[in-house]
Amino acid sequence: MAVSVEERTQKLARLAVRVGANVQEGQDVFVLVMDLQHTAMARAVTASAYEAGARFVSVVYWDPHVKLARLQGAPGDSLAFIPDWWDRIVSECIERKSASITIWGDPQPDLFDGVDADRAGADQMPMTPSIWEMLGGGEVNWTVVPAPTPGMAKRLLGSEDVARLWDVMGPMLRIDDDDPERSWQQHIASLRERATLLDERAFDAIHFAGPGTDLTVGILEGAKWLSGGIVTKTGIETVANMPTEEVFTTPDARRVDGTVTVTKPVQLIGGALVEGLRLRFEGGRAVEIDADRNADAVRAQMAFDDGAARLGEVAIVDGASPVGQTGLVFGDVLIDENATSHIAWGHAYAFTVPDLPDDEKEQDALGFNLSGVHQDAMIGGPEVEVTGIAKNGDRVPIIRDDAWVIG
């Protein structure tokens, strides 16, 4: 029996509330909707949140077309402006110990083509520094879920048949399982095992080797490997995004060296689609940036602030990932990052470092990267080997032939 799009929307909404953000009785919830095409999902999430005992649900609809009008028409020196009310959403969320659910997906890849890269790079809305701080701070129980749209179905499958897109995405979202909540619990448990294995080895660096890639990523002293199964400071168990297939940690922002070829197109957050991206790092900083398409947009993004050209995340995913197994490039980084191993430049996640000092200067001095951006990019694949390098120089295979081999 086919399950209707509406029913699947409700199932994913329920998972986002119960397993993803794990909304607690009496909590407020901030729902950020990244496209007006996600209305049905936004409403289903709202209803599910109240059903779970939420007190008040703030639903904020972001409209990329409004951003486009700004990039095309606003005075150049105004583009870095962020209104106070926007930051107040985030600070109120933290003050009230609220939950947060972001509905993501189908960011209309071509919408920002033709926009001047410097102008686009100056405007960080909607993913403002305050939002990244919230996501990284460990105070708010949050999740990010996609919402399949007709446009995404058309782009990936050639027709606007959203039901077929749900068929493709069902396994990675685990919504068609008999007991999706239980399936997610088991999945998160197995990712946590991987993180524990890597923690036990306490690697000094991770090495990526493949066509156009010879990259060594130093690991920050004291950083833990984590999965998407994140526990907030207040002890709430969450799943940071759905799908999630990664284990990740924080690089030492001063110890990243070598060349890397990005193996899938990257949709810049709120911006352009970048293809064939190649980076060279020296002493932690990206010093060469080339691409077949939209290299300028990456250059502008990396020029945003001091930390934007340094890494804030490194993540390992093997070929068993149901995202990777679709063989599709979703063009949406929050899905695609789960297809294969990846890095992110920009802000690091504070919750990966248990003893991180609160002071940003001290964080910076330790090699913890600070920035107003956070941009994932996929660097793994069938031809890319991932190796752990121990403090004594020993090399331990982690991924070979796209399979997880460390145990």
Added chain:
Amino acid sequence: MAVSVEERTQKLARLAVRVGANVQEGQDVFVLVMDLQHTAMARAVTASAYEAGARFVSVVYWDPHVKLARLQGAPGDSLAFIPDWWDRIVSECIERKSASITIWGDPQPDLFDGVDADRAGADQMPMTPSIWEMLGGGEVNWTVVPAPTPGMAKRLLGSEDVARLWDVMGPMLRIDDDDPERSWQQHIASLRERATLLDERAFDAIHFAGPGTDLTVGILEGAKWLSGGIVTKTGIETVANMPTEEVFTTPDARRVDGTVTVTKPVQLIGGALVEGLRLRFEGGRAVEIDADRNADAVRAQMAFDDGAARLGEVAIVDGASPVGQTGLVFGDVLIDENATSHIAWGHAYAFTVPDLPDDEKEQDALGFNLSGVHQDAMIGGPEVEVTGIAKNGDRVPIIRDDAWVIG
């Protein structure tokens, strides 16, 4: 040659920016979109605002379905809650001397049917006290414009043909004129003449007489008659809403007496559709509330606070109104109020009273009504006579046979 829906949307957006709010170079603009069906209008207004030199445009989409989920699912004692970030939108708008454009229309009349009236009455979002204060405060240059939708076309004309609905609404919005900006300037000038005439008479009260209506509305000492052509404290000329056909002033909240029959259905702000409403006032307060449909919703609204059952506005419109001449009930109070004379219970407009003290207690003591609500209701029509009562008791006809007769 037929003008396309897209072109008309752009024309109305341009009028909203240039004539309605009269956005000034360098201003920020707060665009409040009252339904997700108004996306095209919201985007056109945004582009027009940047074209007019706006610095930053905040577009806030309100989703009535999200409100419905709250009314159905949130804890009862939480329904009066308004998040800080929402009030911050308004306070930031005032602090930065921003403009504001609200896109209104087709509020899905049946959506809130079946919702418990007490619960609905407790939740004032999105038209919160802070918003009413902004609209009444004279600091922000603002306007309210409708956005025709397929649903509205279906409801009014029997088919979802939005082009036909634009045909109907063209004359009242003056968008099809050769020079719409000039047409609006002339129209506002003629409404201002009417206001001046009434000011010269300095009536003590207005009397409405018709079937089921015998209502005397005392006029607040010192209150001016105004049209939709409003000048802010900073001297910016605006048109408060489009369409606008009224001249209006502020009643003395203690001197309203008699019975009144509301002559058209009333869509409560953010709530239910009320039909056949009859009210009896005593010493300014509505003491009897009956209706053929949804009287309870009015009772709950009028119980919201002390001022909710007292009048904050009285307005005179004659039968020449192009809104009235359509013969349609739009089911949208901001259009329908321009079809005929009307009253509003709840908050009064401070800008009608030049010497109003700032202190709310002093305002209250003068008979200026304070409330968190403002609800218009139509009481005029072909059978309703409107008469001015001078301080010496002289009676001067204002409307006879639905025509403006005072001159």
